[in-house]
Amino acid sequence: MQNEKITTAPSGYLAFFLVLLLIAAAAVSFIWEQPIIGAVICIVNFVFILPGLTIVNPNESKVLTLFGKYQGTVKQDGFFWVNPFTVKKKVSLKAYNLNGQQLKVNDSVGNPIEIAAVIVWQIKDTAKAVFAVENYLQYVNIQSEAAVRHLANSFPYDHIEDENASITLRGGSEQVGLLLVQELNERLERAGIEVLEARISHLAYAPEIAHAMLQRQQASAIISARRLIVEGAVGMVEMALQKMEEKNIIELDEERKAAMVSNLLVVLCGDKAVNPIVNTGTLYH
Structure with a gap:
């Protein structure tokens, strides 16, 4: 060469x-x-x-x-x-900007996604660029598309698909960009080209699964919010019972204590405002 x-x-x-x-x-x-x-x-x-x-x-x-x-x-x-x-x-020898077209590929768990990248590159070795490849501009375009496809196949779109994934396309943009630069430099070294920067410019689920994935994300968000609300409500009920016992405000047997816990949890965990009911009689009627 x-x-x-x-x-x-x-x-x-x-x-x-x-x-x-x-x-x-x-x-x-x-x-x-x-x-x-x-x-x-x-x-x-x-x-x-x-x-x-x-x-x-x-x-x-x-x-x-x-x-x-x-x-x-x-x-x-x-x-x-x-x-x-x-x-x-x-x-x-000037820096070139390559605005890659949107590619439809599968991520590491098989979900179809759309992905595109912006790549900044320049010629480092003129002899390789002229003599090692037929057309270095076309070579950059084809190898960049192959690198983006390989990157998309290597990681999941989000942690929803793979909770154990250390890097995701959506959450690890900095790491994904560095990995893309590294792979592009390895692929384009034959043509004497150096990649200065690479960033994911477009990332989305494919249209055929976008609505289903949106519902899945909404459901996951609701579950996470409910989990947080329940954890907070349990802590507040525990604190309320502890304070009443410390200050001897009222003594409750196990049955009434369970009823009180149930009522407090309903009030604290409900997503609608509650209407208080005043009990003027004895607790045991």
Whole structure:
């Protein structure tokens, strides 16, 4: 596999000045009626000097090949002169944004989900990007889609599906992003591409199960809320009985104590307001 080789090219200003001199010399030759000399000067100028002039813009590079052999890469920005017979391929070193399309895949427990990712990448090795793959832009798109699919298949959507999962797609966005960057760098290293950042931009259940999963989440939320309410109510009833015993407010037998506990739990755990009933008679009637 071809590795990048940085090359330093001479300044192009001297060559450009020479081009101007040769143009002037050719003009003088034609004026002095020396067409052969003028033609030779023009051939030398437009075949051997002028085609070698090249401009490298900031955050760009020129990959040079001579008769099918890699000569090096010019990464320094400026105006240069290189071998006029080399093929100069421009390769951008700027960061690219890939807004991946929404993919329909199954998570680790088999639920169909929709997922998409935003990936920031740039070329690190120009030689690999040009010579190791046919089209590095297409290569990035395909490998990114494969990495996102593999990531979605590796983790559950949420803890509802797998309570023992340490990482979920919905709850572990930071960890999932780091894992996605790691996998993408491994896949794209062949093309000399480095992934700077990757984030999940879209995550949802597939439409065919979205309504059922919403109901499941609502039911889970209700159960969790009820569990918390019951735990709090039991603690309050226990505290009430303990305070009454400490202050000798009233002595209750086991039957009446059970009735009181039942009434308090109904009041504390009910989801509607209760209407108090005043008992003016004896407790045992």
